[in-house]
Amino acid sequence: MSLHEETALVLKGYEGQPELREVYLEHLAAHPDGMYKPCTAGHVTASALVIDPERERVLLTLHRKLGMWLQMGGHCEDGDATPEEAALREAREESGIAHGLTLLPGGPVRLDRHPIPAPCNWHLDVQYAALAPAGAEAEISEESLDLRWFPYAEVADVADTSVVRLLEATLERLAAR
Template identity: 65%
Template sequence: MSALHKDAVAVLDGWDAPDPGQDALREDYLAYLAAHPDGLWKPCATGHITAGALVVDPPRERVLLTLHAKLRMWLQMGGHCEAEDTTLARTALREGAEESGIEGLRLLVPRPVQLDRHLTPCAWHLDVQYAAVAPPGAVEAISDESLDLRWFGYDEVADVADDSVNSLLARTRALL
């Protein structure tokens, strides 16, 4: 069992879910990991754990979203776990930095903000979502995984993003 698998189980096992729906997902994720030792990796065709970060700039009351190249939706940064990842939190920060071009992101809190399970072209993603704070003066840079990258005011997100992103933003704002 990898260090990342152990971390994922520990994070999910110790996470105090904010509501019964999130707790049910937490239990589902734990059962999935117990049944699928390879459940963190993209080759696991039935689905895999992913991690991401909603990048926020609290002083300017804005959030950075990516227009995902494959899904063509405005989403938080995130994606697949990689062999060098040792924790879900580091995976989320790595994905956040890679997709935003912003170095120096820091987690708002050391635990997930929410879980979201969704079907993608490759498989089911069992996403563990964190919130990351952009450093002062952060300048974003679009990656090849995005069609666009844009800051949105908190009140603008509902007009461009789906319920999952809106829920993640609401939960993040409650922590600010």
């Protein structure tokens, strides 16, 4: 099955945000290339909020191009079989934590559609949360200006609303476990 088909299946199984989920599914139905950066109508991206093993902090990257503190994430690539794989790959690449990151069970934590500069127009981000292994040491990547662990209570002071909502949804998922 293609990444396009796998993503549609994941989204159909996602029970949250029904209106936004439908926007994503309509995008994929209308755009066979809707998973990848060249799609000028927008494209699906995948990200993961990395949580420390003690479940007290999250790892954020100061994005080089945007100058904003964000979760790890980015564009899907040809080698990604599922959105989960894309999110984990991006989390590993941007966090420097090469081994042991595991996604929280239950599929995506939330969806976030945000505008980006032309020619692409939109990112349709499928957002996950990942637990870092004990002893994990983060290492800054070329895509970042900085990489830092933030206590949950400090995230709203440094990050935008999208990251705050992702953290809130992640904490709800963790509490339900």
